[in-house]
Amino acid sequence: MSAAAEIVFDRVSKRYPGREEHALHELSLAIPAGEFCVLVGPSGGGKTTALKMVNRLVTFDEGDIRIDGRSVRELPAVELRREIGYVIQQVGLFPHMTVAGNIATVPKLVGWDKARIRARIAELLDLVGLDESDGARYPAQLSGGQRQRVGLARALAADPPVLLMDEPFGALDPITRARLQQELRRLHHEVEKTIIFVTHDIDEAITMGDRIAILRQGGTLAQYDTPDAILAHPADEFVERFIGEDRALRRLALRRVGDVPLGPVHGQSPDGATVAVTATVRNAVSLLLETGKGEVLVVGDDGVPAGVLTLEEATALLRS
Amino acid sequence: MTAAGPVIPNFGHGSACVTGDHLFCWDWVRDHWGDTLEPHLVQHVELTLIAVSIGFAIAFALALLTHRIRVLDHPVAIVAGLIYTIPSLVAFQLLIAYSGLSTTTVVIPLVGYSLVILYPNIVAGLRAAPPEVLEAARGMGLTQRQLLTRVELPLALPAIFGGLRIAVVSTVAIGTVAALVGDRGLGYPIFQAMGLPTPFRTEIYAAGALVVALALSLDLILVAARRSLVRWTR
Numbered sequence: 001m002s003a004a005a006e007i008v009f010d011r012v013s014k015r016y017p018g019r020e021e022h023a024l025h026e027l028s029l030a031i032p033a034g035e036f037c038v039l040v041g042p043s044g045g046g047k048t049t050a051l052k053m054v055n056r057l058v059t060f061d062e063g064d065i066r067i068d069g070r071s072v073r074e075l076p077a078v079e080l081r082r083e084i085g086y087v088i089q090q091v092g093l094f095p096h097m098t099v100a101g102n103i104a105t106v107p108k109l110v111g112w113d114k115a116r117i118r119a120r121i122a123e124l125l126d127l128v129g130l131d132e133s134d135g136a137r138y139p140a141q142l143s144g145g146q147r148q149r150v151g152l153a154r155a156l157a158a159d160p161p162v163l164l165m166d167e168p169f170g171a172l173d174p175i176t177r178a179r180l181q182q183e184l185r186r187l188h189h190e191v192e193k194t195i196i197f198v199t200h201d202i203d204e205a206i207t208m209g210d211r212i213a214i215l216r217q218g219g220t221l222a223q224y225d226t227p228d229a230i231l232a233h234p235a236d237e238f239v240e241r242f243i244g245e246d247r248a249l250r251r252l253a254l255r256r257v258g259d260v261p262l263g264p265v266h267g268q269s270p271d272g273a274t275v276a277v278t279a280t281v282r283n284a285v286s287l288l289l290e291t292g293k294g295e296v297l298v299v300g301d302d303g304v305p306a307g308v309l310t311l312e313e314a315t316a317l318l319r320s
Numbered sequence: 321m322t323a324a325g326p327v328i329p330n331f332g333h334g335s336a337c338v339t340g341d342h343l344f345c346w347d348w349v350r351d352h353w354g355d356t357l358e359p360h361l362v363q364h365v366e367l368t369l370i371a372v373s374i375g376f377a378i379a380f381a382l383a384l385l386t387h388r389i390r391v392l393d394h395p396v397a398i399v400a401g402l403i404y405t406i407p408s409l410v411a412f413q414l415l416i417a418y419s420g421l422s423t424t425t426v427v428i429p430l431v432g433y434s435l436v437i438l439y440p441n442i443v444a445g446l447r448a449a450p451p452e453v454l455e456a457a458r459g460m461g462l463t464q465r466q467l468l469t470r471v472e473l474p475l476a477l478p479a480i481f482g483g484l485r486i487a488v489v490s491t492v493a494i495g496t497v498a499a500l501v502g503d504r505g506l507g508y509p510i511f512q513a514m515g516l517p518t519p520f521r522t523e524i525y526a527a528g529a530l531v532v533a534l535a536l537s538l539d540l541i542l543v544a545a546r547r548s549l550v551r552w553t554r
Contacts, residue, residue, distance in 0.1 A: 078461040078462070079461065095552050105460055109466070155460075
């Protein structure tokens with residue numbers, strides 16, 4: 001299968017029988033190949049509905065969805081689904097199969113030979129941060145975080161160009177969730193897949209997405225853009241409210257101090273506050289406010305000062 | 321039958337224990353294992369296996385049908401419940417009119433009872449797969465049939481074994497009544513010993529003990545089979 005595929009929603013609409021309001025109303029969305037797209041919004045916004053239309057677990061009334069130019073309606077549903085990874089919040093591992101057996105599901109369905117499947121299982125266990133010995137365990141013997149790692153490995157097993165994730169980290173504790181979010185970002189850089197990721201959590205959307213589609217009640221698209229652009233220029237009052245009043249700080253959280261222009265170092269007082277180049281601008285600003293010093297010293301990995309950040313420079317970032 | 325002794329006409333050449341009708345006579349068991357107990361034990365095993373196998377086959381087919389066509393579940397469950405309320409004695413009497421004093425007459429009610437026990441268990445088992453497991457399976461591109469054979473049936477095994485254990489044990493117990501239709505199963509020596517002027521206790525106890533031992537052994541075999549097939553539960 002190919003590395004990644006472009007996904008296009010073309011005026012897709014759906015109304016459930018007996019409902020006045022649309023579940024999804026003329027959704028048009030182009031997700032470039034290899035991008036991480038987050039669908040976010042309040043419940044009733046149709047984000048899960050939209051996601052499940054891609055692998056046809058939910059039908060649509062009007063419009064079309066195309067993967068690399070080919071309509072999802074062209075293939076039989078089971079064949080389409082074998083080319084699309086699918087991860088859900090409750091994971092849904094097969095309790096009667098070992099971790100290895102779970103991961104092998106789709107490769108077996110599409111007829112890989114045993115040696116290839118075995119090699120792929122080992123590769124995936126490593127990719128999602130599990131031990132090779134975990135392959136022989138049953139789902140009941142795993143923690144919640146480990147289960148979702150297996151769920152992810154299972155979805156990636158046959159190397160699908162597209163990965164659909166429905167609130168995959170929603171049931172995990174905050175620490176595990178943060179770790180898996182980070183690892184999924186890393187993994188996305190490594191495996192080159194087009195990912196559609198559903199969440200109701202705007203923080204998660206901002207952390208994870210290359211692009212965010214915000215859906216509102218009635219299944220209409222409120223805004224579709226990069227996290228930075230949405231935070232800088234919310235399309236309307238709904239988006240403004242949804243992203244929260246601290247959107248300036250959220251924007252600063254997207255930038256690392258090492259990536260922004262810094263002022264020259266001059267006679268820094270020894271008790272002055274310092275941050276690492278890898279820290280976010282938001283954290284640096286927090287430190288500025290705490291110390292009240294007006295500037296904070298940025299130091300590199302080797303401990304050598306890289307420059308200073310002032311409140312004025314941070315403010316200027318928000319104007320850009 | 322030739323009456324050879326005053327107390328126990330059938331077993332005239334018995335020991336003092338037998339002729340004196342003591343509580344339990346091991347020597348009688350030893351002497352009559354080959355001609356009385358063993359053949360009836362074998363018959364009993366056969367009756368049980370035939371009845372449960374046929375009952376299982378029908379219950380399984382019905383369960384697959386109503387699993388696919390849900391509206392049929394309720395009617396089938398009601399009919400099954402009604403079958404269970406028919407007393408076995410009445411069932412044998414009714415069937416003698418059709419199939420005479422044959423094995424068929426005995427097996428049909430036994431099949432009915434095991435079917436009625438097995439059906440709800442198999443249905444419950446097929447529905448035991450959690451909804452998120454089914455959704456994940458569909459999302460990965462399993463066909464209906466693959467869903468059934470690779471997910472629903474394996475997950476139904478614990479409930480199916482639970483049903484089989486009850487069906488086997490109760491068929492062994494109900495099977496003793498089969499002797500009313502003729503010389504079949506461990507019920508026969510029991511009824512025979514009870515029918516004597518003075519009931520012969522050793523024979524009743526020995527055959528009764530074999531019924532219990534048979535039920536326990538078959539149950540243990542099922543427990544072992546479940547263990548080897550269902551490995552995922554701790």
